[in-house]
Each structure stands twice: as structure tokens, then as C-alpha cells.
Amino acid sequence: METKRVIVRGVVQGVGFRPFVYLKARENGLAGMVKNNPQGVEILVQGRHEGIVSLVNAIRNYPPPRAVVEEVSVSQFDTDKIWDSFSITESDQTGTRNARIASDSAICENCLEELFQKDNRRYYYPYINCTHCGPRFTIIKDIPYDRASTTMAGWTMCGPCADEYHDPSNRRFHAQPNACFECGPHMHLSERNGNLIVSGKTSIRMQELIIQTANILREGKIVAIKGLGGFHLAVNALDDQAVIRLRERKNREKKPFALMVGDLNALQNIAVAGVQEQNRLACAERPIILLEKRENSPVADVVAPDNNNLGVMLPYTPLQFLLFETINFPLVMTSGNINDEPIAFTDKNALDRLADIADFFILGDREIHTRIDDSVMRLWNGADYPIRRARGFVPAPINLKKKQPANILALGPELKNTICLSHDGVAYMSHHIGDLKNRETADSLYHAISHFTKIYGIKPDIIAHDMHPLYESTQAAFDPPPSLSWMNRLPKIAVQHHHAHIVSCMAEHGLEESVLGVALDGTGYGTDNTIWGGEILVAKHAGFSRGASLKKVKMPGADAAVRFPKRMSLSYLWEIFGENVREHIPAAMSDMVTPEEVDMTLYQIFAGMNSPMTSSAGRLFDAVSAFSGICGESKFEAQAAIMLEHAAEKDEKGSYHFDLCQGREQG
Ligand SMILES: [Zn+2]
Ligand SMILES: [Zn+2]
Known part of the structure; x- marks a missing residue:
């Protein structure tokens, strides 16, 4: 008989890992104990050599579905103690923290089955979950991952829930968000002023809530619905007028909306999805996948105007599945925010901010601690190309080849901000925080800094920031809010934006x-x-x-040149034709600019008034988009380039000649 100490690192907490170890140990006739610690999972195991080998083999090769085993170390453990059974013991909270936190996951097959079982006590319960599914990152306030350190801390489990929670053979064993109608949080349908319409406190009331919500959506009304990482604004995607109303109220003129369809069948006449796309749509992370629109799709054109793609996702929360059981049309499911503000994530915040957009609300008692948007990706040659890495993927770390000598907190850029915290050869990249131009998003940045440093127990040694002196993230490095005053003491390193890329x-x-x-x-x-x-x-x-x-050109009007790609066209034409520029304005562009506008822009370029130099590739795309008569004014970031991409013929193989010039650095 021998005794070994086994340390397992990776995503091993909150994913049913300890019950898995418990069952495997018992199968192999082993005694000892397993517990969570801040590094991962620690096992002391006693028994026959072959049994221990078999247990370690199972941990390495057949872990539970949501676990990611990165490292298993086995060492001799000297003890006089003889265990007579195998047990799961309380978490140990001492020592440095580098346990991985699981990401949020779509409801699993087993829970989905129970959700629709009439005689199940969780029939229609919108917060059904187990160790294989449900919320993680969004509800965690601290580690180790125990109920007390999540937003479920306030609910005490009833008898049957507690029995599941304490039964190692149950898939809800130590499922921290475990709950039911009796003991857990509920969802509520309310008017925009917060007046309750239905409170889903029982199966029957939840069925009423779903039927009423389905009717509301069928009538073309807008409903704000609480999800895993925040509120969505939902509206019938087949109803032009309803979608237009959403655009007006949300102050979002052109930027495409994402869709949610009930299942892959419902996708058939809407968008083209091959096997790989279908697999990614249905994976536990449930990202939005950019797909090619079907011709004659019944989806309202205003969902994604001037765009050949549709961003589509499948349901992932129990509530979304309940809704799609009752409705038979796709929903626009866009982030619950006004224009580019961050997504609303508390009931109060949603009622305050979205009351002018949504006609009705589905509120929920379980709080979201960290807001997070849906992830967006496209597939190319079968590989994932993330466009927005957020729900489902965060906080999975990126393993670096070398350990760095210092812990680095990198604050990211101004647009599409994310932060990154590195420690001990691992980089933890945050979720997509957003565009820092508004106050609420900047607050989200500060929350992310304190949350990530806290949950990983990492004390940064150095702050890296973008070289741009005016970015909000750069200002955060030098002038942090009082809650992050420790940042003042740290050395700062400016990083050039494209070097960082x-x-x-x-x-x-x-x-x-x-x-x-x-x-x-x-x-x-x-x-x-x-x-x-x-x-x-x-x-x-x-x-x-x-x-x-790229060759530098002027950006007449600076930021205005970003909003009006036609200005960039004139700038490029000026570079080429100089004084004769007016004769060379393409006919396709003539509707976009008045002669006065041309004069004014050219004067700005000529005089160098508010016209910084740029070698931007984005501005070159803008210029071509405007030359071609496609987009002279961008209503959202990168619109001109996106429209140009969609106008391009797919099998075009031609190219333009260009010169490489030696040392003609200007400006
Ligand atoms: Zn489940
Ligand atoms: Zn219960």
C-alpha cells in the first residue's frame, strides 16, 4: 500500500471535478481525500499502486466535460495515518491563487431534459443548472469557488437541493448555483415602469410568464431579457416595423443586430451554415457566428442592412429555451444598452437605462457580478476567428512559452478595450470591456482591474499602457480612481499600439x-x-x-475624416493629382459630395488645418469605399470597410501594382 499526493491544476473547480475523483477513487478501492485549494485540486490517496495509477490516468485522460487539466503532479506523501474511506473535504483557502475559473456555459442536455419534464421539480425553472452547465465567471466574486463567494450566497438550499449538493454521485454535487423554485431565485415579467405582471415563482406562473412574453413579442413589442452576462433587447426579427422601432429607440441607425434562432432547423432558410459552423453554434460557449445570409430570407432587411452576413446564435439559458419552445420566429437579441454604452446587468440598472427602449422586462433575482457580452466569431478554413472574445471563452488563460520575471497589468487601448494580467507564464485576458469613451465603460474597466487582480490574487509589478497619451486607459494608468490607488506606485511602460498587436x-x-x-x-x-x-x-x-x-496622407478634419470616408478619398486624390484633383473625382462619388464640401476639404488639406498625417490601413479602405460610391459616411466603426468587403466579388483574383519606396518618410 502507498500514499500519494496529487495536485491538479487547470480548470478543475466548479466543473464536477471532486465528485469525479471521488467516484474514480472508490472504483479503484482507494482511500483518502480530495479538496479544492487556491491552486486547483489537491488529492491525498492511499491504496494499491495499480489503483493509484488508474486514478491518475483517468484524471489526465478522461476528466469531466468542462474541466481543462493542465498539469498533474504526483509525489510521495509520508504519513502514519490510515484512511478507511475516500471523502471530499472543505476547501483550503491558503496559499497563492492560481486556480482557473470556469467560464459560463450553455445549459447541458440533462438539465434541458429536466426543464421540460412535467413531473420534475424544476419543470420550467429558469435557473436550473448543474456542475456541467450554467453560470460561473459572471457570478464569482472571489475564489475558491464556493457558494459563499458567488452571487448565490444569499439563498439557502431547501432539503432536496441540499441532498443533491451533498451527494457525490449526483451531478449537482457542489454545484454552487444549485437552486429550485422552492429555495432559489425567480424571474419576473414587468412593465417598463417596474410594475410586476407575472412573478415566476412556480412552474405554473413561469408558464404564464412565457406565454405572455411570447404574445408580447408576437405583437412586435421590445422586451429586455436578463441573460447570463447582462440584458438583451429582444424583438421579432421578422417584423420590419418592430426592428426599426428598436433601431430608433436604441439610437443605432445601421450597425447589424445579432439574431437568436430556436435551433439549427430554424436556421435553414435564414443563413448558410456548414457542419463546422453548426458545431460551433451548438458548442457550450454558444458564440454568435457570422454566417452568410440566405437570399430571400424572411428576416427583416433592417436587421443587418448592406451586409451579406448575419450574426446568429442558439439559445443558451433555460429561459431562452423556454421562450423558443413557445415562439416560432427568430429574435433580434442585441445587447441591452443605448448605442455604445456597456450592457445593463442589474435589474435596477436595466429599468433605469432601458425604460425608453424596452416595452417590457424579464427581470431576475440572481445577480450578475461581472457583466459580459456575447462572444462573436467567424470561421475561416475551419478555424475560429474571434471578433469579440467574451461570454463562454473568458477567463480561459493563454499559456505563454516563458515565465516573465514580473507580473504585468496591461490596460489595453481605447476602442474595444480588454485588459490583460500576466503571472507565472500565463496571461489572463479579460472579456471585451468596450469603447472607453463613456463613463460607464470606464467604470467597467476599473471593475475588471480590481476583479481580475482579486480573483487571481495577482499583485502587478508593472503597468503597461498604450502610447497614446489621451486614451482613457492611459489616463487610468496615471490617474486611477481612489479604489485602485496602488496603481500609482507602479512603474509604467508605454507600448506602441501595433507592436502590442x-x-x-x-x-x-x-x-x-x-x-x-x-x-x-x-x-x-x-x-x-x-x-x-x-x-x-x-x-x-x-x-x-x-x-x-503605408504612405502617409492627411486626415482632413482628424476625427471627422474617420466619420466621413469621402474626406479620405479627397485626401488620397490630392496626394495623386495635386491641384488637378477636381477633374479626377470619380463619378461614383459625385453624389456624396457638394462642390463646397470639396473646396472646404481641399483647403483644409492644403493649409494643413486640423489634418494629422496617418499611415492607417483603415483610412485607405475608407477612401476606396468612398471612391467606389459605397460609403461616404460611417454610422458605426469600420462601416465603410465592412460595406466594401461585402461589395467585393468573392472570386476576384486581380490586384493593383504598388511601389515600395526607400526611405521616403514624410510628415
Ligand atoms: Zn446541467
Ligand atoms: Zn431547492
């Missing part, structure tokens, strides 16, 4: 040597204080030289 890519692919990195981007502050964006850098992790870049 390229090194991120290197880290993702484990590249250590120098690379020739190509960053084709909109805007990033350069080392020469001009705006870069189409850059070829000879880069290594710690530095770079600028190998080449």
Missing part, C-alpha cells in the same frame, strides 16, 4: 524569435507622434523597428 499574435502562437509582423489597423499612436495603422514591424517581444508602412 504583433506581440499578442506572437504569444498566441508561441513565437519567441524576431518576426516580420504586419498590422493592418485603423488607428494607433506612433513613436513619431503621428497616427500609424498600416505597419510592417520587425518585432521581437521587447522592441521593434518600423520596417515599412
Whole structure:
């Protein structure tokens, strides 16, 4: 007989790992104990050598579905103690923390079956979950992952729920959000002023809630619905007028909305999805996948105007499944916010901010601690290309090849901000926080900094920030709010925007040597204080030289040139034709600009008034989009480039000639 200590690291908490170890140990006739600790899971196991080998093999090769085993270390454990059985013991909270936190997951098959079983005590219960599914990252306030450190702390389990929770053979064993109608949180349908219509406190009341909500949606009304990471605004996607109303109220003129369809069958006449797309749509992370629109699709054109793609997802919360059991049309499911503000995530916040948009609300008692948007990705050659990495994928870490000598807190850029915290050879990238231009998003950034440093127990040694002096994230580095005053003491390092892009890519692919990195981007502050964006850098992790870049042109009106791609067209034409520019304005563009506008813009360029130089690739796309008569004014970020992409013929193989010029650096 021998006794071993086994330490398992990875995503091993909150995913049914201890019951799995318990069952495997019993199967192999082993005694001992298993517990969570801040590093992961610790097992002391006693018994025959073959039994222990078999247990370790099962941990390495057949862990529970949502677990990610990164490292298993086995060592001799000297003790006189003889265990007579195997048990699961309380979490140990001492020591450095690097246990991985699981991400949020779609409801599993077993829970889904129970949700629709008439004689099940969770029939129609919208918070049904188990160790294989449900919320994690969004409800965690601290680690180790125990109920007391989640937003479920306030609910005490009833007898039957507690029995499941304490039964190692049950899939709800230590399922921290475990609950039922009797003892747990409920969902409620309310008017926009907060007046309750139906409170879903029992199966019957929940059925009423679903039927009423379905009727409301059928009438073309807008409903704000609480999900895993925040509120969605839902409306019938087949109803033009309803979608237009949502656009008006949300102050979102053109930017595409995402859709939710009941199942893959319902997708058939809406969008094209091959086997790989279908698999990704149905995975536990349930991202929004960009798919090609079907011609003659019944979906309202205003859902994604001037766009060949539709962003589509499948239901992932119990409530969404209940709704789609009753309705037979797709829903627009867009983030519950006004324009570019962050998504509303508390009931009060939603009622305050969304009352002018939504006609009705489905509120929920279980609080969301960290708001998180839906993830968005497209597939290319079968591989994932994340566009927004958020719900379902965060906080899975990126393993770095080398351990860094210091813990780094990187604060990210201004648009589509994320932060990153690195420690001990691992980089924890946050969810998509958003565009920092508004106050609420900046607050989200501060929450993310304190939350990530807390849950991972990481004390940063260095702060890395974007080189742009005016970015909100840069200002946060030098002038943090009082709650983050520790940031004041840390050394700061400015990082060039495109160098950061390229090194991120290197880290993702484990590249250590120098690379020739190509960053084709909109805007990033350069080392020469001009705006870069189409850059070829000879880069290594710690530095770079600028190998080449797109030719610099003026941005007449600075930010106005971003909003009005036609200005960039005139700037490029000026570069080429100089004084004769007016004769060369393409006919396709003539409807976009008045002669006065042309004069004014050219004067700005000529006089160099508020016209910074840029080598941006985004601005080049803008210029071509306007030349071609496609988009002269962008209503949302990158609209001109997106429309240009959709106008391009798919099998076009031609290319334009261009010159590489030596050292003609200007501006
Ligand atoms: Zn489940
Ligand atoms: Zn209960």
C-alpha cells in the first residue's frame, strides 16, 4: 500500500471535478481525500499502486466535460495515518491563487431534459443548472469557488437541493448555483415602469410568464431579457416595423443586430451554415457566428442592412429555451444598452437605462457580478476567428512559452478595450470591456482591474499602457480612481499600439524569435507622434523597428475624416493629382459630395488645418469605399470597410501594382 499526493491544476473547480475523483477513487478501492485549494485540486490517496495509477490516468485522460487539466503532479506523501474511506473535504483557502475559473456555459442536455419534464421539480425553472452547465465567471466574486463567494450566497438550499449538493454521485454535487423554485431565485415579467405582471415563482406562473412574453413579442413589442452576462433587447426579427422601432429607440441607425434562432432547423432558410459552423453554434460557449445570409430570407432587411452576413446564435439559458419552445420566429437579441454604452446587468440598472427602449422586462433575482457580452466569431478554413472574445471563452488563460520575471497589468487601448494580467507564464485576458469613451465603460474597466487582480490574487509589478497619451486607459494608468490607488506606485511602460498587436499574435502562437509582423489597423499612436495603422514591424517581444508602412496622407478634419470616408478619398486624390484633383473625382462619388464640401476639404488639406498625417490601413479602405460610391459616411466603426468587403466579388483574383519606396518618410 502507498500514499500519494496529487495536485491538479487547470480548470478543475466548479466543473464536477471532486465528485469525479471521488467516484474514480472508490472504483479503484482507494482511500483518502480530495479538496479544492487556491491552486486547483489537491488529492491525498492511499491504496494499491495499480489503483493509484488508474486514478491518475483517468484524471489526465478522461476528466469531466468542462474541466481543462493542465498539469498533474504526483509525489510521495509520508504519513502514519490510515484512511478507511475516500471523502471530499472543505476547501483550503491558503496559499497563492492560481486556480482557473470556469467560464459560463450553455445549459447541458440533462438539465434541458429536466426543464421540460412535467413531473420534475424544476419543470420550467429558469435557473436550473448543474456542475456541467450554467453560470460561473459572471457570478464569482472571489475564489475558491464556493457558494459563499458567488452571487448565490444569499439563498439557502431547501432539503432536496441540499441532498443533491451533498451527494457525490449526483451531478449537482457542489454545484454552487444549485437552486429550485422552492429555495432559489425567480424571474419576473414587468412593465417598463417596474410594475410586476407575472412573478415566476412556480412552474405554473413561469408558464404564464412565457406565454405572455411570447404574445408580447408576437405583437412586435421590445422586451429586455436578463441573460447570463447582462440584458438583451429582444424583438421579432421578422417584423420590419418592430426592428426599426428598436433601431430608433436604441439610437443605432445601421450597425447589424445579432439574431437568436430556436435551433439549427430554424436556421435553414435564414443563413448558410456548414457542419463546422453548426458545431460551433451548438458548442457550450454558444458564440454568435457570422454566417452568410440566405437570399430571400424572411428576416427583416433592417436587421443587418448592406451586409451579406448575419450574426446568429442558439439559445443558451433555460429561459431562452423556454421562450423558443413557445415562439416560432427568430429574435433580434442585441445587447441591452443605448448605442455604445456597456450592457445593463442589474435589474435596477436595466429599468433605469432601458425604460425608453424596452416595452417590457424579464427581470431576475440572481445577480450578475461581472457583466459580459456575447462572444462573436467567424470561421475561416475551419478555424475560429474571434471578433469579440467574451461570454463562454473568458477567463480561459493563454499559456505563454516563458515565465516573465514580473507580473504585468496591461490596460489595453481605447476602442474595444480588454485588459490583460500576466503571472507565472500565463496571461489572463479579460472579456471585451468596450469603447472607453463613456463613463460607464470606464467604470467597467476599473471593475475588471480590481476583479481580475482579486480573483487571481495577482499583485502587478508593472503597468503597461498604450502610447497614446489621451486614451482613457492611459489616463487610468496615471490617474486611477481612489479604489485602485496602488496603481500609482507602479512603474509604467508605454507600448506602441501595433507592436502590442504583433506581440499578442506572437504569444498566441508561441513565437519567441524576431518576426516580420504586419498590422493592418485603423488607428494607433506612433513613436513619431503621428497616427500609424498600416505597419510592417520587425518585432521581437521587447522592441521593434518600423520596417515599412503605408504612405502617409492627411486626415482632413482628424476625427471627422474617420466619420466621413469621402474626406479620405479627397485626401488620397490630392496626394495623386495635386491641384488637378477636381477633374479626377470619380463619378461614383459625385453624389456624396457638394462642390463646397470639396473646396472646404481641399483647403483644409492644403493649409494643413486640423489634418494629422496617418499611415492607417483603415483610412485607405475608407477612401476606396468612398471612391467606389459605397460609403461616404460611417454610422458605426469600420462601416465603410465592412460595406466594401461585402461589395467585393468573392472570386476576384486581380490586384493593383504598388511601389515600395526607400526611405521616403514624410510628415
Ligand atoms: Zn446541467
Ligand atoms: Zn431547492
